[in-house]
Amino acid sequence: MDDKILILAHTEPNGSLGKAALDAIETGRALGGSLAVGLVGEKAQPPRGVPFVYVVEGAEFAQSRYASDAAAAEALCRASGATLVLAAGTSRWTRALPGVAQRLDGRIDSHVTAFDGERATRWFYRQRIEAVLTRGERPWFLLLDAGLPYQPHEGEPRVEHVSVTLPPLRTRVTGIVAPKSEQQTIRPDADLLFVAGAGWTKKQKDGQTHVEEAGNLVLGFLAATRASLGSSKSLVDLSGEGQSVLPFLSHLNQIGQTGATPRHPKGLATCCHGEEPHVVGWRFIQERRAVNLDPNCGWARGKADILYVADAFEVVAKLNALLSA
Numbered sequence: 164m165d166d167k168i169l170i171l172a173h174t175e176p177n178g179s180l181g182k183a184a185l186d187a188i189e190t191g192r193a194l195g196g197s198l199a200v201g202l203v204g205e206k207a208q209p210p211r212g213v214p215f216v217y218v219v220e221g222a223e224f225a226q227s228r229y230a231s232d233a234a235a236a237e238a239l240c241r242a243s244g245a246t247l248v249l250a251a252g253t254s255r256w257t258r259a260l261p262g263v264a265q266r267l268d269g270r271i272d273s274h275v276t277a278f279d280g281e282r283a284t285r286w287f288y289r290q291r292i293e294a295v296l297t298r299g300e301r302p303w304f305l306l307l308d309a310g311l312p313y314q315p316h317e318g319e320p321r322v323e324h325v326s327v328t329l330p331p332l333r334t335r336v337t338g339i340v341a342p343k344s345e346q347q348t349i350r351p352d353a354d355l356l357f358v359a360g361a362g363w364t365k366k367q368k369d370g371q372t373h374v375e376e377a378g379n380l381v382l383g384f385l386a387a388t389r390a391s392l393g394s395s396k397s398l399v400d401l402s403g404e405g406q407s408v409l410p411f412l413s414h415l416n417q418i419g420q421t422g423a424t425p426r427h428p429k430g431l432a433t434c435c436h437g438e439e440p441h442v443v444g445w446r447f448i449q450e451r452r453a454v455n456l457d458p459n460c461g462w463a464r465g466k467a468d469i470l471y472v473a474d475a476f477e478v479v480a481k482l483n484a485l486l487s488a
Contacts, residue, residue, distance in 0.1 A: 166280070166301070167197045169217075169245030171236055173255055174204030176225070182352055183251035186310030188213065191249050193311055194280045200320070201239035203232065212316020217242050218324050226336040231329055232259035237266055238327045245302060249278070252306040264304045271304035272296060278305055291420070309426050309447065348385060348392035348411060355390040356427040356448060357381070358418060361397040362434025362455075362475065364408055373476070378409050380479045387486035391427060393418040395441045419444040433475040437461030454478050 170191040172184035180188075180202075188210060191198055199215040205225035209216040219235040236259060240248060250256040252273060264271040277284040283296045283305055363377040385392055394416040398408065417423065419441040430448040435441065437453060438461050445451060445466075452469045453462035462470045471478065 165196065166247040167243065167245045168194060168199070168247045168249065169240060169243045170198070170200045170213075171239065171248060171250040171256065171260075172200065172202055173224075173227075173232070173253070174202055174207050174220075176205065178204065178206040178208040180208070180210060181251075182313070183253055183310070185210070185313035187249055187251040187307050188310075189313045190278065190307060190310040192316075194278075196280070199243050199245070201236070201243065201325075203235045203239070209320050209322050211320070212318050213320050215243075216320040216322045218322060219327055220324070223329060223332070227255040227258070228332065228334050228336065229259055229262070230332055230334065231327075232256075233262045233266075234327050234329050236260060236263045238325050240267060240302060242323070242325045247280075248302055248304045250304070250306055251310065252308050257306055260304050260306065264302070267302055269302035269304055270298050270300045271306070272298075273306040274308050275305045276308050278307070349415060350389065350391040351425070353389055353391040354428050355388055356393050356418075356425050356430040357384060357388070357390040358393040358395065358430065358432040358435055359398060359409060359412070360395045360433060360435025364398065365434075367476065368474075374409065377476070378411065380476065380483065381409065382411065383483045384479055384486075387483060390431075391425065392416055393423070393425065393430075393444075395419065395435050395438075396421060432462065432467070433479065435462075437464075437466050442466050 168191050170188050172180055175181055188200060198213060199217060200210060200213050201217045203219045203224050205220060205222055207218045207220050217239050219239060223231050224235055232255060250260060261271050272283055274285045275283045281297060285294055287294055359381055364372060364374050366372055394412050396417055396419055399412055399414050399417050420443050422444055424444045424447060426447040429450045430445055432453040442461060451467045453467045454471045454473055454475045455462060456474060458472045
């Protein structure tokens with residue numbers, strides 16, 4: 164079947180495209196065939212290197228809102244005549260596109276990790292089962308968990324502006340409440356994943372725990388490197404047992420079989436033994452390093468590229484001093 168492919172993307176406030184949107188475009192470009200990009204936002208800067216771009220822009224599309232996003236996506240799908248619709252699995256598209264698929268009598272699959280034009284791969288049952296899906300129904304919508312790294316291309320696209328008739332809007336965005344940037348520990352676009360294991364809260368060589376010092380060292384490293392913070396299940400579970408834990412950690416930081424599967428280029432694990440339920444969450448991390456006092460831990464058994472047999476307190480304190488200098 165010769166499918167017409169549409170890559171949906173919502174723009175940033177300045178009209179540019181975020182990393183997830185660009186990676187989705189690269190995934191669509193790798194499929195070949197008839198390709199177009201559909202942009203939604205207050206203003207849009209069409210990407211180079213694609214043959215055709217459909218644009219829906221205006222103040223009504225600046226913020227995430229189901230009614231306006233669904234109407235815009237529906238108009239773009241109808242204008243392009245797409246039979247395959249790909250989009251990054253952002254919260255904005257994850258909320259709006261199921262409704263669009265229903266309006267167009269299509270089908271939708273989410274958390275797609277790979278797609279070759281006919282078969283979509285995704286995980287089920289907390290990433291214990293990998294499934295390969297095919298569908299004969301069209302249009303087929305796919306929400307991508309990850310895309311190919313974007314590569315700039317030359318060539319100006321042909322741009323067509325699409326008008327949208329919006330229904331009465333009952334939702335009004337009055338502002339955004341978000342933690343301060345220095346309080347944010349989960350950073351999906353960071354180059355480095357820093358994982359803190361349960362060893363940070365255990366008794367150290369002096370026979371005492373140093374949870375406050377551990378927290379200061381971890382936060383100091385995150386502030387200096389802008390890394391994203393992950394954790395092992397054992398550490399985040401300690402709070403339920405009444406033990407001292409790093410106060411800024413939650414189950415949202417958990418990496419592994421029952422947690423997240425990040426896609427940072429590099430990862431550094433500290434005070435973590437590298438057990439398989441945790442390491443399975445590292446499968447998309449390209450370069451892995453670990454710091455542990457146990458030379459026979461899981462990281463030493465082929466799960467890390469480099470293992471430093473050392474005290475994580477001393478290593479991170481030295482790193483923070485070098486970074487601050």
